[in-house]
Amino acid sequence: MPLPDKFGHFGPFGGRYVPETLMPALFELEEAYRHYKRDKVFKKELDFYFKTYVGRPTPLYPARQLSKKLGGHLKIYLKREDLTHTGAHKINNTIGQVLLAQKMGKKRIIAETGAGQHGVATATAAALLGLECIVYMGAKDTVRQEMNVFRMELLGAKVVPVYSGTQTLKDAINEAIRDWVTNVETTYYVIGSVVGPHPYPMMVRDFQSVIGKETRKQILTAEGRLPDVLIACVGGGSNAMGFFYPFVEDQMVKMIGVEAAGAGLDTDEHSATLTVGEPGVLHGMMTYLLQDKVGQIKGAHSVAPGLDYPGVGPEHAFFKETGRAEYVAVDDKEALSGFKLLSETEGIIPALESAHAVAYLANIAEKLPKGTIVVVNLSGRGDKDVAAVREYLRRKSDD
C-alpha cells in the first residue's frame, strides 16, 4: 500500500498534530492536491515551468575527476540541482505549491525560511504567478543572511523577522503556523521541506520526486542499469526524499542520507536528528527530534544553514525505522573539505549542505567495491556560502 495512509501516517510517524483551527484547511489542501495531481492542465503547466523556467531536466554529470581523486574505482555521478533557477532544488517545490495555491484561489502566500533559500524560492514563484508573499525568518537569520532578505524584497516579498524562541528556523515555522491559524481562509502556507502536518510531507516529496525520476532515466541511459548507491544531505530532507523516492521499490539501490554533525555528535552543536535524536511531535508531525529529557526542543547547529533544523521529514524517520535508508552524519570540518574537494576537482562549488553528501562519499569511497555506481544529489550551488566559508577558514587559520 502506498504511504502515507489516509491519516498521513508513515508507520508511527507523520500525522496531523495541529490546532483544530487548521484541520479543515489541511483537509481542503489534501483534497485540492489529490485533485490537481491528476489534472492534465495542472500537470502541463507544472511541466512547462519546470522546463522553461526552472531549467529541467537538470544534467546528470559523470564526475570523472572526482572519481579519479577518490581512487579511480568508482563511477560517480552528480545530479545537478545546483543548476536550477535560484540555485537549488527548493524551486521544484515552490513552483508546484504556489501553482496549487493559485488554482485554489488563494491570494496570499506565506512561507518560513531559515537561511533564506526557501524564502527566495517562494518569493520567486509568487512573483512569477502574481501572488502576495510574506516570509517569516528568524531575527538572527535575517542578520546572518541579509543578502537573502534583500533578494526576497527585490522579488516583491515582505520579510517578517521572528523574535520568539531561538529566533531561527523552528521559530519561523511556529510564526508561519500562527499566521496561518489567523488568516487560514485567505492564505496558503508553502512549507519548504518534507516536514509539517499531512499532506505536506507527501506533497513536497511528490513535487521534489522530479529529481529522482530524472536521475533514474538518465542513469539508465548512461549506464544501462540502476545505481548502487544514492547519497544526499538531510536537513528537513526534501532533496533527499525527492531523490530517493523513485528508487524506493528498487531494493538493490542503497540510499544514504547525510546529516550535519556540526561541531560533533558529542556536543549540543549539531543537527543530526535521525542519527542521535528521539521520536516526538513538533510542527504538526511525529518524527525524530532533537529534544531534552523532558521533551523541550533543542536548538540545532550546522555550518550549512539549510541543515540547521531540530526535526526531520517523517518519511525519513520511517525509512530509518524500516532500514530502507541509512542515515549518517558528517561534521562541519568534513563538510568544508567536501566543499573544497568538489571545487578543486570538478570546478563546481557546492552548497555547504550538498558538501556534506560529497564529504561522506569521500569518507567511504575506499570501502566501496570497484565499478560501484554512486549518484550524489548536488542539491544546491555554493555561491551563497562563499563569504561564510571564507570567514570560517580565516577563523580556523587564526586559531
Next chain:
Amino acid sequence: MTRGAQAVEKAIREANKRGEAALIPFIEGGDPDFAATEDLLWALAEAGADVIELGFPFSDPLADGPIIQEAAQRALRHQPTIDQFLDLIARLRQEGFKVPVVIMGYLNPFFRYGLEAFAQNSHQSGLDGAIIPDLPLEEAKPWLKIARKHRLASILLAAPTTPSERLERIARSSTGFLYYVSITGITGTKEALPEELALKLDLAREVSPVPVAVGFGISKPEQVKALSPHADAIVVGSAIVKLIAEHEGEKSKLPEIVGRFVKELKEATRR
C-alpha cells in the same frame, strides 16, 4: 471525593445551576517561578475560579500569542518537569485544595513522559485532566483511551473553522468540557470577538453532551458578561498572564492583584 472528568464537569454544571457561567482562569506554571504558581493557584481558588487551567510550558507553543509565549520562556528558565507539576498538585490536594485543575500543554512533553504514565500519575496526584492543543481528534484516539481508563478529562478543541458535523464528533469524544476557540487565531491577540460567536456557541451547546467552554481573546469583564448566557464556561488566559508579567517584580503582591481581577471576572459570569 470525585476527581477527574467528573469533577470538572460537575464544577461547571454547579456554577450553571447557580445562574452563572463557570470561570476557568489560566496561568502558566512556573511563571515567574514555581513558588509563585502555588500562591497564585490558591488566589485563583479564593477568587472564585470554578476550574483552573494550568499551563505546562513548551519551547514551541504554536497556538499561543506573544503574551503566553513570553510566559513560557520565563517558566522554562526553571527547567520545569511534569513530575514537579504533579507533586505540586498532590501537595495542594493534601492541603484541601478542591478546585478542579486541568493541565494545558503541547503534546511532546507528555508524549516524552509516556501518556500512560502521565495519566496514571495525574490520577494519583489529583490532576483532573488535560487540554492538548496540538492533538486534534484524528490523532487523539490513543490518548482518549488512556484518559478514559484513568477517568481524566480529555478536553478537545473546536474552532470557528470546524464544520458542524465535525464539531459534534469532537464534542462526543471530549470529556470534562468542550473547548470552543472563539477566534481564528492565536491566544491573546485580538481585541474584538466575532459577531456570530454567541450564535455559534448556542449551536455548539445544542449538540455537545459535555459543557461548552469558550476561550481565546476574552480579556475583559464586559466580554465575560456578554458571553455568560451563551457559554457553560469561560476561559481567560492571556489577560491574567499579562497581569502577572506586569507585576513580576512584586511577587508578594501577585496573588492579591491577580485575585482581584479574577474576582471581577467571576462577578461578570452571573447571568
